[in-house]
Amino acid sequence: MEPAYLTEAMRLVSLSxxxxxxxxxxxxxxxxxxxxxxxxxxxxxxEVPIAPLAVRQSNRILLTYGLNGSLVLEVEPRTRHEMTLQQWPEAHRFCLHRILDDSRVIV
Structure with missing residues (x-):
């Protein structure tokens, strides 16, 4: 899938x-x-072999994946068109939002 990054810090951590x-x-x-x-x-x-720990929707759909201990990665699935909560498995692009430790932002 094609990635995007919400912040420059997330892009740098992803690429280095x-x-x-x-x-x-x-x-x-x-x-x-x-x-x-x-x-x-x-x-x-x-097709991703790891299922998200949580799927939630407010103004956008966010998937939460566990990383290590209490750290999680928030990922937004994206498509060319607006999608419903049930359609997120069909998304072919994603945006990395942030890495959290409980509610504290790490990246």
Missing amino acids: QRRANKRLGDETAAAFRALLRDLEAAATFS
């Missing part, structure tokens, strides 16, 4: 293993990079 290790620690950075590889290798979310 050194920055990811520095911001997240080695174990969490490895889990983050593995999940990112799975997302990029899949054609749609239905």
